[in-house]
Amino acid sequence: MINATIDSLAKRGYAATTLADVADGAGLSRGIVNFHFTSKDNLLSETIRYLQDEYTANWQAMVGKARADTASQLLAMVTADLDRKICTQRKLAAWFALLTEAKTKPTYQKLAWERDDKYRTTLAAICKAAKLEAGYAFDAQSTADAIYAMQEGLWLRMMLFGKAYKRETALKVVLDTLFTIFPKHFADDGTPSEFKAEDQSRR
Numbered sequence: 001m002i003n004a005t006i007d008s009l010a011k012r013g014y015a016a017t018t019l020a021d022v023a024d025g026a027g028l029s030r031g032i033v034n035f036h037f038t039s040k041d042n043l044l045s046e047t048i049r050y051l052q053d054e055y056t057a058n059w060q061a062m063v064g065k066a067r068a069d070t071a072s073q074l075l076a077m078v079t080a081d082l083d084r085k086i087c088t089q090r091k092l093a094a095w096f097a098l099l100t101e102a103k104t105k106p107t108y109q110k111l112a113w114e115r116d117d118k119y120r121t122t123l124a125a126i127c128k129a130a131k132l133e134a135g136y137a138f139d140a141q142s143t144a145d146a147i148y149a150m151q152e153g154l155w156l157r158m159m160l161f162g163k164a165y166k167r168e169t170a171l172k173v174v175l176d177t178l179f180t181i182f183p184k185h186f187a188d189d190g191t192p193s194e195f196k197a198e199d200q201s202r203r
Helices: 002-012 019-026 030-037 040-065 070-082 089-099 106-134 140-164 167-181 195-202
Strands: none
Touching: 002 019, 002 040, 002 089, 019 030, 019 040, 030 040, 040 070, 040 089, 040 106, 070 106, 070 140, 070 167, 089 106, 089 140, 106 140, 140 167
16 A cells, blocks of 8 residues: 555655545555545555655665775765665655645654654764864764755756656766765765775874
């Protein structure tokens, strides 16, 4: 049912999605959908939870698999948004359809913020670690916010332009940005630098 809801949101948008559409898309009786969720808001709240949980589990897994140095952790963190499990046309369209309603739906807003808070807190901590290691002059929180805004902008562009805006293009933007902000941590092709280990060995 959740996948059918995502499909309907991507195809019809928020306003036009109904429990009947979801039931038909899932190949279930409308009575079953009504029994389990009772209202459109309940169904869409569960859809946000599903997308949020999937998103969080994905970036946490990628960070967990990355090397422990700051650059590798940062690279895993920001490229997780472009992972093919998360960054699909249907999921992006569904997510933005739900976010447009968050302003007037306190439940949606709370669920969306929980996703943001976990990610942004971790991202800011990694940015702070990079600043301490390399002596960058930036504010760690502002830098994390800027990276997050860039990622949402890339998601929006990919949703709006579809196949005309390729994942590889978005990835290049990310890698160029990492090199620009963290030149002591990344080479100009986005490869994590080994400078940290070298610096520590001299102390």
